[in-house]
Amino acid sequence: MELLSLWLSLSFIVLVVELQNRTRMAAAEYQGVCKMVGRIAYCQRRHLVSVPSDLPSHSVELVLDANSIKTLGYHSLHHYSHLRKLSLRNCKLECIDQNTFQGSSYIHSLALSNNFLSVNYTESGAALRSLLGLRELDLSGNSLTEDMVAEMLLNLSSLESLSLAKNVIMRLDDAVFQSLGRLQELDLQRNYIFEIESGAFDGLKWLRRLNLAFNHLPCIVNFGLTQLQVLNISYNILEWFIADSGDAAFALETLDLSHNRLLFFPFLPQQNRLHTLLLMDNEMGFYKDLYNVSSPKDMVVQFLLVSGNVTNVTTVNLWEEFALSDLSALHFLDLSQNQLRYLPDGFLRNMTSLTHLNLNQNCLQTLHIQEDDLPHSLSDLNLSQNRLSELRLAPRLPGSLSSLRHVNLSYNQLQGLPPGLFYSTSNITTIDLSHNQITLCSPSEKVSQPACVDFRNITSLRSLFLENCGLPSLEGRAFRGTPLTHLDLSGNRGVLPKDITPLRDVAPTLQVLSLRDIGLPSNGTELDFSGFGSLRYLDMSTNSLTSFPRFWGGLELHTLDLRRNQLTALPQWACSGQLKKSLRILYLSQNPYDCCWLEGWGPLHSLKTLYIVDWGAVTCNFSSNMVRVVELSEDIAQDCKWGRVNLGLLYLVLILPTCLTFLVACVVIFLAFKKPLLQVVKSRCHWSSIY
Numbered sequence: 001m002e003l004l005s006l007w008l009s010l011s012f013i014v015l016v017v018e019l020q021n022r023t024r025m026a027a028a029e030y031q032g033v034c035k036m037v038g039r040i041a042y043c044q045r046r047h048l049v050s051v052p053s054d055l056p057s058h059s060v061e062l063v064l065d066a067n068s069i070k071t072l073g074y075h076s077l078h079h080y081s082h083l084r085k086l087s088l089r090n091c092k093l094e095c096i097d098q099n100t101f102q103g104s105s106y107i108h109s110l111a112l113s114n115n116f117l118s119v120n121y122t123e124s125g126a127a128l129r130s131l132l133g134l135r136e137l138d139l140s141g142n143s144l145t146e147d148m149v150a151e152m153l154l155n156l157s158s159l160e161s162l163s164l165a166k167n168v169i170m171r172l173d174d175a176v177f178q179s180l181g182r183l184q185e186l187d188l189q190r191n192y193i194f195e196i197e198s199g200a201f202d203g204l205k206w207l208r209r210l211n212l213a214f215n216h217l218p219c220i221v222n223f224g225l226t227q228l229q230v231l232n233i234s235y236n237i238l239e240w241f242i243a244d245s246g247d248a249a250f251a252l253e254t255l256d257l258s259h260n261r262l263l264f265f266p267f268l269p270q271q272n273r274l275h276t277l278l279l280m281d282n283e284m285g286f287y288k289d290l291y292n293v294s295s296p297k298d299m300v301v302q303f304l305l306v307s308g309n310v311t312n313v314t315t316v317n318l319w320e321e322f323a324l325s326d327l328s329a330l331h332f333l334d335l336s337q338n339q340l341r342y343l344p345d346g347f348l349r350n351m352t353s354l355t356h357l358n359l360n361q362n363c364l365q366t367l368h369i370q371e372d373d374l375p376h377s378l379s380d381l382n383l384s385q386n387r388l389s390e391l392r393l394a395p396r397l398p399g400s401l402s403s404l405r406h407v408n409l410s411y412n413q414l415q416g417l418p419p420g421l422f423y424s425t426s427n428i429t430t431i432d433l434s435h436n437q438i439t440l441c442s443p444s445e446k447v448s449q450p451a452c453v454d455f456r457n458i459t460s461l462r463s464l465f466l467e468n469c470g471l472p473s474l475e476g477r478a479f480r481g482t483p484l485t486h487l488d489l490s491g492n493r494g495v496l497p498k499d500i501t502p503l504r505d506v507a508p509t510l511q512v513l514s515l516r517d518i519g520l521p522s523n524g525t526e527l528d529f530s531g532f533g534s535l536r537y538l539d540m541s542t543n544s545l546t547s548f549p550r551f552w553g554g555l556e557l558h559t560l561d562l563r564r565n566q567l568t569a570l571p572q573w574a575c576s577g578q579l580k581k582s583l584r585i586l587y588l589s590q591n592p593y594d595c596c597w598l599e600g601w602g603p604l605h606s607l608k609t610l611y612i613v614d615w616g617a618v619t620c621n622f623s624s625n626m627v628r629v630v631e632l633s634e635d636i637a638q639d640c641k642w643g644r645v646n647l648g649l650l651y652l653v654l655i656l657p658t659c660l661t662f663l664v665a666c667v668v669i670f671l672a673f674k675k676p677l678l679q680v681v682k683s684r685c686h687w688s689s690i691y
């Protein structure tokens, strides 16, 4: 038995090899304009005006994109009866002869996007009808109107995927897709659709994905496509989205209503499987607090649906409709860029699977999180760019935030955080509190003062963003017990007034450190980075460094930003061979370098491993003129040399005459006084001389 199966598989392998060999042979034999890969002919951009007739006849796929094939004539595909896929994108195609596909009954995928099929849509439509096995059809970008589409799609009952994107369809009536009983995916994006007649999609029992993005739909009322899984109506002008209020079970999993003009939270199907709900960039709010009503039941909206001479009134209760829909499967909710001023009580309570909640760019002012309000599953919470001045937690909350990993509270007006917030969030890795005026709790005080934030001993925390928080000078051990890898302290002027020793607790773990615009002491030599063994990215831009920091030891920086400082000379690389080895990316511009002290530039620039990102913008100062270093001419270099040599010469020229004069004077004096002097000496000494 085993032998048999071995034999079988062996013969199978031989068969495969044989087949491959034959294909390769055929491909090798073919010597035309196209490129054969296996049984696929690639003929893009070959200036063809018709389908080449010399391709191997067993080709299964022809890619003819970006040629100039205006018509697909009767005999075009005569030789290729095995064809399964045909692609004629961007071919200026105007007409397909109705008999073209008669010998190509295997074609299941046809890409005809960006052509001019509207010119002769009747004939081309008839051609499509002869493809009984066609499953995929792309007619996007053909200037087709709804009437043309209706005619071209007649009887294409085998289609499973259809793209009509980028055409000029304005209305969809109930007949246009009537015959597409097997359609699963329909792309109608980038048309001018402003009206969809009820029943337009009724025949599409298997439709799973519908894309209506970039159209002009003003509202969706009585949405009843229970079979849909993905619905995309982003970039329209929707003010309302109202699903059928019945009990029907919807298969809807992803709903994209972003970039519309929704005023209210959409009225979702009561029974759905919504997993992703995208409502970004609308005008949504909750309005309960605007009305002084005893019960939210009074908040109703009535819709008049006029159809012919029949007028239907639909009454929608703004609060209950929302409350009724089951959102227990929802994972991802994006409510960013809306007008939310508050979240109604219990808004999130039923979203028991929610992991991502984005409330970025709303108008939230206070957030009182009650017990069990936040789903236990929540891992990613973005509350940035609101007007939050207060964040309050119900006392028994701790524990319920155990899944929380990323919290973004940047650009708010917070002054503190609820004490102990981060002790219960045992999995938190990222906190962004940038652009809030906070203070860090003083290590000396045992009980933390209410308006301070304590980042000590949060063992899971890795990334902390505290840009522009108005932080005062950092005290000794603000991050003790918190193994940060990313720390951003930018914009807190004076946070490290003397040196960087307050960071010593996190020095061994830090990989990314941003110290932009914090008023670092100007003598960079005093900044000692020797303990920062893991540091790879360091931003020290916008300080007043006049000298380069000490980068010796095991520092293996990868990226260094020194822009906007007061450096006059290039970094002294000699002091750190390690840095020279590890550094890959360097920013140096906007420093007042002295053109005459740029000796380091050549070697720096010739380092193969180093990329100076802004090297074209590095300027230096030459006799009060700013010169771009890349354009530094020989003349200036010469001038600099002369400047230095001249100085020596000048001294020489100044000193030489003085010395000469002095020497001459000495000689003259000596000569003039020689005789008397000798006499004086003689008289003093009373030597008996030989003269």
Ligand SMILES: *[C@@H]1O[C@H](CO)[C@@H](O)[C@H](O)[C@H]1NC(C)=O
Binding pocket: 017, 018, 021
């Ligand atoms: C493929 O065909 C060539 C030419 O007929 C032949 O020489 C070669 O042995 C074949 N290779 C295999 C793997 O069959």
Ligand SMILES: *[C@@H]1O[C@H](CO)[C@@H](O)[C@H](O)[C@H]1NC(C)=O
Binding pocket: 129, 154, 155
């Ligand atoms: C579509 O199919 C129906 C039924 O098979 C047939 O009667 C009709 O003529 C076809 N329409 C076209 C335009 O081929």
Ligand SMILES: *[C@@H]1O[C@H](CO)[C@@H](O)[C@H](O)[C@H]1NC(C)=O
Binding pocket: 189, 211, 213, 232, 233, 234, 254, 255, 256, 278
């Ligand atoms: C909806 O369509 C737009 C436009 O094509 C696209 O950018 C967006 O990603 C789509 N949404 C989803 C959920 O796929």
Ligand SMILES: *[C@@H]1O[C@H](CO)[C@@H](O)[C@H](O)[C@H]1NC(C)=O
Binding pocket: 292
């Ligand atoms: C709103 O209702 C409260 C009590 O229900 C009442 O005290 C207050 O005067 C009302 N305000 C307005 C503007 O009607």
Ligand SMILES: *[C@@H]1O[C@H](CO)[C@@H](O)[C@H](O)[C@H]1NC(C)=O
Binding pocket: 309, 310
């Ligand atoms: C509505 O119009 C139809 C025909 O257009 C007519 O038969 C019917 O009586 C009308 N109904 C009303 C309520 O006017």
Ligand SMILES: *[C@@H]1O[C@H](CO)[C@@H](O)[C@H](O)[C@H]1NC(C)=O
Binding pocket: 305, 306, 307, 310, 311, 312
């Ligand atoms: C109006 O309501 C009736 C009964 O609920 C319903 O059968 C009919 O389809 C509705 N008409 C429109 C235009 O919604």
Ligand SMILES: *[C@@H]1O[C@H](CO)[C@@H](O)[C@H](O)[C@H]1NC(C)=O
Binding pocket: 360, 384, 385, 408, 409, 410, 411, 430, 431, 432, 465
């Ligand atoms: C937090 O949100 C702000 C504004 O939306 C954004 O710029 C920042 O990158 C976010 N922070 C993190 C850590 O993703």
Ligand SMILES: *[C@@H]1O[C@H](CO)[C@@H](O)[C@H](O)[C@H]1NC(C)=O
Binding pocket: 523, 525, 526
């Ligand atoms: C900078 O600091 C170092 C070490 O403290 C010192 O040796 C050096 O003289 C200082 N340089 C200037 C310009 O103050």
Ligand SMILES: *[C@@H]1O[C@H](CO)[C@@H](O)[C@H](O)[C@H]1NC(C)=O
Binding pocket: 592, 621, 622, 623, 624, 625
């Ligand atoms: C350029 O150098 C001169 C002296 O050489 C100095 O007065 C001037 O301030 C410098 N300019 C800049 C922008 O640093």
